[in-house]
Amino acid sequence: MEYYSRQISRLIQELSALPGIGAKTAQRLAFHILNMSEEAVQALSASIIEAKQNVCYCRECYTLTDEELCPICKDSARDHKVIMVVENTRDLAAYEKTGKYEGVYHVLHGAISPMLGIGPNDIRLKELMQRLAKEVDEVIIATNSSLEGETTAMYVSKLIKPTGIRVTRIASGVPVGGDLEYIDEVTLLRALEGRREL
Amino acid sequence: MEYYSRQISRLIQELSALPGIGAKTAQRLAFHILNMSEEAVQALSASIIEAKQNVCYCRECYTLTDEELCPICKDSARDHKVIMVVENTRDLAAYEKTGKYEGVYHVLHGAISPMLGIGPNDIRLKELMQRLAKEVDEVIIATNSSLEGETTAMYVSKLIKPTGIRVTRIASGVPVGGDLEYIDEVTLLRALEGRREL
Numbered sequence: 001m002e003y004y005s006r007q008i009s010r011l012i013q014e015l016s017a018l019p020g021i022g023a024k025t026a027q028r029l030a031f032h033i034l035n036m037s038e039e040a041v042q043a044l045s046a047s048i049i050e051a052k053q054n055v056c057y058c059r060e061c062y063t064l065t066d067e068e069l070c071p072i073c074k075d076s077a078r079d080h081k082v083i084m085v086v087e088n089t090r091d092l093a094a095y096e097k098t099g100k101y102e103g104v105y106h107v108l109h110g111a112i113s114p115m116l117g118i119g120p121n122d123i124r125l126k127e128l129m130q131r132l133a134k135e136v137d138e139v140i141i142a143t144n145s146s147l148e149g150e151t152t153a154m155y156v157s158k159l160i161k162p163t164g165i166r167v168t169r170i171a172s173g174v175p176v177g178g179d180l181e182y183i184d185e186v187t188l189l190r191a192l193e194g195r196r197e198l
Numbered sequence: 199m200e201y202y203s204r205q206i207s208r209l210i211q212e213l214s215a216l217p218g219i220g221a222k223t224a225q226r227l228a229f230h231i232l233n234m235s236e237e238a239v240q241a242l243s244a245s246i247i248e249a250k251q252n253v254c255y256c257r258e259c260y261t262l263t264d265e266e267l268c269p270i271c272k273d274s275a276r277d278h279k280v281i282m283v284v285e286n287t288r289d290l291a292a293y294e295k296t297g298k299y300e301g302v303y304h305v306l307h308g309a310i311s312p313m314l315g316i317g318p319n320d321i322r323l324k325e326l327m328q329r330l331a332k333e334v335d336e337v338i339i340a341t342n343s344s345l346e347g348e349t350t351a352m353y354v355s356k357l358i359k360p361t362g363i364r365v366t367r368i369a370s371g372v373p374v375g376g377d378l379e380y381i382d383e384v385t386l387l388r389a390l391e392g393r394r395e396l
Contacts, residue, residue, distance in 0.1 A: 003290065003291035003295065004291060005253065005262065005263040005265070005269075006264060007249045007252045007253050007264045008249055008253060008262060008263075008264075010245050010248075011245045011246060013245075014241060014242045014246075015242075017242075018227055018231075019226060020223060020226065020227075027288055027291070028288070029216055029218075029219075030249065031262070031287065031288060032216060032217050033246055033249065033250060034249060034250060034253055034262060036250070040215075041247065041250040042247070043212060044212045044213075044246060045244075045246045046243075047208050047209045047211075047212040048209060048231055048239060048242060048243045048246075049243045050205055050209075051205045051206055051208065051232060052231065052236065054205045055203065055206060064202075064203065064206060064229070065206075066205045071203075089229065090225055090226070090229060092201070093201035093202060093225070096201040097201065
């Protein structure tokens with residue numbers, strides 16, 4: 001990228017190292033940043049640094065938060081006997097947006113993937129098992145419906161079953177509003193297998 | 199975005215203010231940043247601040263650079279009598295990537311757009327006319343092939359013609375490798391109009 005000055009090249013390089021940001025997008029972002037006001041640039045830069053410096057894991061559910069205990073774990077109105085296991089904080093947020101889930105969470109920070117060399121000890125599984133020493137009625141496994149997510153779900157359920165705690169898995173099937181024509185066969189078969197009486 | 203802690207929400211908000219970054223991408227970027235090493239985060243943040251602080255306009259061609267005169271304007275091997283007029287520094291970089299253009303540039307930083315209220319005085323047009331006081335053989339207008347780009351090209355050519363300097367416009371037509379089937383009619387007509395003897 002010798003077409004740009006050193007500072008611009010460096011900015012483009014830093015931006016294009018972010019996930020999903022290709023060379024073209026990085027260029028567009030860089031020039032947008034150069035056209036932003038001095039204050040806006042300071043605010044953007046500060047938000048990056050401060051988020052990194054102040055964000056830590058909740059000591060209970062391991063979601064990313066800026067306090068020792070996250071707002072959900074702190075909330076006595078939530079049902080602390082029901083734990084939903086998710087892969088990451090974004091998945092937690094996705095369920096929180098529904099506004100209907102009243103239990104708490106456990107964030108694994110990944111999924112078991114033999115392909116990527118991620119084993120059970122590389123995710124927050126030990127921490128989940130430790131939480132089960134307290135009174136827990138149900139563990140809902142809400143890992144993704146991917147190979148890794150399913151592998152993790154199987155592993156976690158096998159680990160928990162001996163304790164006698166109820167283990168469930170969120171349903172997989174046709175998404176609401178989804179057009180059957182465009183849905184892959186595996187999902188269609190899952191939807192068929194999971195059919196219910198009307 | 200009450201599902202996240204304050205610091206994370208702020209970072210997501212700052213990122214989603216960037217062009218082409220929606221809420222989902224901002225979330226993904228934010229969590230990527232939180233997972234980056236301390237040093238990588240510092241480097242990213244510093245590159246943003248430093249680019250903004252050190253980048254200025256070349257006093258000759260008005261491209262964004264970090265010196266008073268950009269590397270191209272400084273280069274005595276380039277033909278300073280041929281000026282290519284482009285809308286922005288990214289377009290300059292696009293032509294530099296071809297490695298075949300030996301003249302210099304003039305960056306307008308925009309295009310005339312009555313729709314957006316951008317007039318001839320809002321882009322670096324006066325500065326272009328001032329450069330023509332020196333010896334110039336040709337001005338190549340390489341603004342985009344959009345309504346605004348074409349309007350600007352027409353305006354610039356009318357402005358320059360009385361000076362007797364040769365004014366040209368880059369060709370528009372079917373992109374190399376383009377499949378006629380998928381190309382819009384306006385481009386197809388342009389390609390037809392611009393046909394050459396073989």
